[in-house]
Amino acid sequence: MISRSYFKQKGLLSLLLILLMLPLIAIGGCGGGAPASGPDALPAAKEIPREALTISLEGGDWGYPSPFTHYPRGPGIFKMQLIFDSLLERAEDGYIPWLAESWEVSEDGKTYLFNLRQGVKWHDGKDLTADDVVFSVNYYREHPPVSIFFGGILLDEKHVLEVSAVSRYQVRFVTAAPNATFLPAVGSARIIPRHIWERVDNPREFLAPEAVIGSGPYRLIDYSKEHGKYRFEDFDAFWGPRQRVDVIEFVPVSDPVLAFEKGEIDLIEDLSPDLLHRFQNNPEFSIRENPGFWGFRLRFNFERNKLFQNKALRQAMAYAINRQELVEKIARGAAIQGNPGILPPQHVWYNPAVPKYEHNIERAKDLLEQLKQANLSFTLLVGQDREVRIGELLKEQLAETGIQLNVESVDMKSRDARIREGQYELALVGHGGWGGDADYLRTRFAGEKRDWFSGTPGYNNPLVNELGRRQFAEVVENKRRELIFELQQELAQDVPEIPLYYTTGYSVYRPGKYDGWIYMFDHHFLSHSKLSFLER
Amino acid sequence: MSLPRLKSVKKIWQEMTNFGRIGLLILLLLIFMALAASHLTWHPHNVSSGPPLAPPGKAHLLGTDELGVDLWAQICYGARVSLIVGLGTALMAGAGGGIVGTFAAYRGGVIDRLLMRLIDIMLVMPSLPVMIVLAAFMGSNIRNIILVLVLFSWSHPARIMRAQVLSLKEQGYIKMARVYGGSDLYIIFRHLLPELFPIVAVSMIRLASMAIVAESSLAFLGLGDPTSRSWGLIINHALNFSGIYFTPFWQWWLFYPWLFLTLLVISLAFLGRDLERIADPRMAKGL
DSSP states (O other), X not given: OHHHHHHHHHHHHHHHHHHHHHHHHHHHHHSOSXXXXXXXXXXXXXXXXXXXXXXXXXXXXXXOSSTTTBOSSHHHHHHHHHHOOBSEEEXXXXXXXXXXXXEEEOTTSOEEXXXXXXXOBOTTSOBOOHHHHHHHHHHHHHSOOSOOSGGGGGGOTTTEEEEEEEETTEEEEEESSOOSSHHHHHHHSBOOOHHHHXXXXXXXXXXXXXXXXXXXXXXXEEEETTTTEEEEXXXXXXXXSOBSOSEEEEEOOSOXXXXXXXXXXSEEEEEOGGGGGGTTTOXXXXXXXXXXXXXXXXXXXXXXXGGGGOHHHHHHHHHHSOHHHHHHHTXXXXXXXXXXXXXXXXXXXXXXXXXXXXXXXXXXXHHHHHHTOOSOEEEEEEOSXXXXXXXXXXXXXXXXXXXXXXEEEOOHHHHHHHHHTTOOSEEEEEESOTTSOTTHHHHHHTOSOOSSSSOOTTOOOHHHHHHHHHHHHOOSHHHHHHHHHHHHHHHHHHOSEEEEEEEOOEEEEOTTTOOOOOOOTTOSOSXXXXXXXXXX | OOOOOOOOHHHHHHHSOHHHHHHHHHHHHHHHHHHTHHHHOSSOSSXXXXXXXXXXXXXXXXXXXXXXXXXXXXXXXXXXXHHHHHHHHHHHHHHHHHHHHHHHHHHOHHHHHHHHHHHHHHHHSOHHHHHHHHHHHHOOOHHXXXXXXXXXXXXXXXXXXXXXXXXXHTSHHHHHHHHTTOOHHHIIIIIIHHHHHHHHHHHHHHHHHHHHHHHHHHHHTTOSOTTSOOHHHHHHHHHHSTTGGGSTTHHHHTHHHHHHHHHHHHHHHHHHHHHHHHHOHXXXXXX
């Protein structure tokens, strides 16, 4: 009998345990994925009136959207930007005043005075002041955010000599020299609340709900890492234009086209031309062709393999690779072939006069003969899926000139990490940002900083360094443009990397549900634009 | 409790059902396809030879994929991968597992108990998730995939063999052979193996079928050897093509590799079922 009562007790105990755990399970089920954040701590979801507009977009985990914890790619960056504002914002035609109402640049081009908008509130109700701006810059210097635009000039203490709050709503930057990229660099830095972050020593591990308190038009209500789900709701006390979209949801979908047709998501952003016919000639849908600002490039690691130091080899590979075939086969025609001068043809400063390296096997073979090197064999690091196919096609194309390519496939995040660490010989990588300020020619080929995005290990071309430095310091736009043109010419001659193609593809949406979508002047996706969700 | 000895091919053929015969024929056909791949195809299997996504026709029997690579050639060469994985896994796991099982039963005692617990552990481990992890860590090439599959499939034949050997060991003629001074090896090779072979063969066919599906699953999940061009990988590439079901392309690019994979697995299943019945009528009844 002892054993029986024991079991009885044990049964009761386990029942109790289960009862105790039930609410926990329920919380776990709807809770956020950020380890340190309980969902009850997030701002409570407010009552949405019936006619509230919810826009659903394709989900996926891109990290917790604080400036320190999102994943450094477009979908991660722009989610963070829904929450965090900057002094300037990117619109259809260029930068527009945002947190900064106006600014003055001194005669010598070295001192910038920003006049901040008054009455801007953080999501927790406190005022945003010049103090927060100064704090953000100083904090970033100590703890660089995930994505630093313009090569981190803002964080360079040799360049930015002084950042100070002149009054409650005025910030002054004193720089060492006039610079072309300083205004957009300051303008894109996300302003973070001092009263929260001054207590945080390790921002990369700060995943509390306070980490996503910004001043932007949207607040994060729910985040689930495992499911790749996000929910943003409009911030009532937002200073700026009214939100046209009340709720932005990111939901996991298996197939975007199917999900769009079933109404689960409201936008397709990368539609293949093969499927265009499903939406054409139907007034229910609007179709827009994306600008070619998202591109694939083939990168050389000059440190890993000294052979790449040889210009003839790089030029031979540029001749051997049939970029048009890549466009037709992999992108199904929805792309523009890569420009050896790096900048895509739709870029405002594109130089059309650079060498084009039209596909030419004979030229490639002639160049390789100069090399006097038999059995050329390289390992190409690629990501997955489409990139494996690009790798296979490159292998086939280069084989025609006798260059052997071994394709090594890893997942995207490992590939990015290995590029950052220089663990590759040849790498294929695709990313956006090709429409941005042409200063990226410097950060890619003449910059000191090296991450998965910038820098070319072991590449050193004095002329590129010189032109990069000069355009950086040039504030007269026409002169700078000339320098950038010259730089493109030299890069196309020297082939420090081979841009393969810039994808265009199509975006489709139902204007009947929502038609506010716009492209930022330098960006390829509609949903990445904050202004797409606001009244204009 | 007597097991049938090895039978002649002719007798086996006579005892097989029609399904079994069809299975055997399909299997032989596929093996022929794999062996004679270079003679059966007139396009290369690894580089493009025509327009991308051409439908099946005169120039390309089963059409081409999005790079313009002939699908018939890919399927013929892909048969090699599937068959090597299937056969390799079956042989290694069957032989290895068989040896372990025989050894355990024959020796008995602590060794038997230890090995049985190990087998229990292997049996309860969920194989596909572990395979996915191992494939991701060890890197994916055919050799690694076979090794991982062997690691997870030797326990089944080992168990079956152990049970059989345990009952055989008590047979009068074996005891007699031992009394007359037959060595362990002599008894195993002369008396046990011939009795056990049909049962191992059956379990090997099952393993082969499992291995082929597992390799395709791994390849389909993108964990296979990305350059191996197995059937699973063709399916993987086809499914990665954005919106394949909204285009006519799935009708050849996805359909044919699926068809051949299904044919291979079904033929192995038919053949396995028949051989099982022939090898041990009791087992077939029990299933």
